[in-house]
Amino acid sequence: MTHEESDSERWDVIVVGAGPAGCAAAVAACRTRPGARVLLLDRSDFPRDKVCGDGIAAEAFDVLAELGMDAAAIADGYPPVERLRLAAPGGTEVERPLARPAHVIPRRVLDARIVAEALRQGVVLRQHAVRSVESTPDGVTVDGLRADVVVGADGAESVVRRALHPAPPAGTVALAFRAYADEPAGQTGTQVITMTSAHWPAYAWSFPDGTGRANVGYGEVLTAAPPSRAAMLERWDALAPAGGPRDALRAHRLPLSTGRPPIPDGRILLVGDAQCLINPLTGEGIFYAVRSGQLAGRAALAGARAGTLYRRAMRGALGRHFRHTTLLARGTRAPRIIDAAVRACRRDQRVFDDLLRIGLADGLLTPRLVTGLRR
Incomplete structure (x- = not known):
């Protein structure tokens, strides 16, 4: 042209x-x-x-x-993908079916x-x-x-x-590494998120795609200068020893x-x-x-x-959803709040559904989710 x-x-x-x-x-x-x-x-x-x-x-x-x-x-x-497994920073785990399957x-x-x-x-x-x-x-x-x-x-x-x-202002950008690997044994149809209190908020993930492969990675919110590649890999390995292929690793900034x-x-x-x-x-x-x-x-x-x-x-x-996610993001600066949320998800499928809806779509802080966080 x-x-x-x-x-x-x-x-x-x-x-x-x-x-x-x-x-x-x-x-x-x-x-x-x-x-x-x-x-x-x-x-x-x-x-x-x-x-x-x-x-x-x-x-x-x-x-x-x-x-x-x-x-x-x-x-x-x-x-x-019909199930999700969450591991809280304190070690509590919950695995439940998704209210609606993801891909x-x-x-x-x-x-x-x-x-x-x-x-x-x-x-x-x-x-x-x-x-x-x-x-x-x-x-x-x-x-x-x-x-x-x-x-x-x-x-x-x-x-x-x-x-x-x-x-974007400081503290509102995350950095993530991603790679592709063979699907871990026993993880078919289940997404896995493993959180850590170190460098919080931070978590590793493993998402199988149903073809024998999985998207694996690690991300954290940047509260200071971006960590080195070696530091990010060390943190990833501490959460997910299987890690991913280092030669295929790619990084990306996420403006929150x-x-x-x-x-x-x-x-x-x-x-x-x-x-x-x-x-x-x-x-x-x-x-x-x-x-x-x-x-x-x-x-x-x-x-x-x-x-x-x-x-x-x-x-x-x-608008209301954004207000609720901002409030929840501030409230979960303490990892113990996420621990409480995961414990509440273990007790009640509906709390699990509420937490996923606000984290993946346009959900709101429901009374039962707030009660779970307080407990």
Whole structure:
């Protein structure tokens, strides 16, 4: 595409980043106004890898289905994961069935399938690494491409976010290592999370995908300068001696929702990791990604009022949930609170379900969960 060709183009919506958040935004815009000119830009070709735990909650598939995507086709070949085992910092363990089965799908597969669903619904995709975003009175310019509204879905290191906000504040970013390994013996159909009071909040995970492989890793919230690779590996090995293949290890920063920037008025919207939408309790981000993308895409057709409408939609859909997760994240700075929660989960399946709903989707602090935490 020449400069002259790009400069002459005008789009209703340009979405930067073709991960789940960006695809959800682009599809939502197309469905809100059939015939809308929606362009999806991504620096990578698909399929491509993305550092992630790969666990996909059922509620994320609900949003994809609302967007007209074939959730069954997206999950094809990766059977449901029906159980979760939690080990608290103090050593208490609980294993229970999930209220709704999850899936573990490598992001190389998941994202490519979601992109295919977006293209099927009329979204235009181009491979392009965005370098500049400039807001003008009548629109937004992205490297010479012009649009009424731009949606930034370009991840934790978002170029679009840097045009609006400074870096997330200290204490609201996590760092995680991830690798792939053979599925541990006896773990078929069960996700495992092992927490530790050392360097809290921190945990290791092992998520089998049903194909004989497992996503394994370790993450912790950064309260000071990032630890060295050797220190992170030592902490990981202390929790999960099996570890993972060191030659395939990749790291990723996770901007937590406790440090999310305000949503401003105007024509530039942020979704998913770019909006710092990572659950501070679990590190989960796929549900937030597709839900925020869905809401932003619907608002994006409103031009100069897009930011206002998106802010209201996010407040209505997730505002109370965010307040509860922030309160719970503050309350669980003491590992003993998590110990109490896991003990409560051992006593009552409903408490387990409540804890998972707030950690993986849009749940709230229920009275029985609060009672369990107090005990």
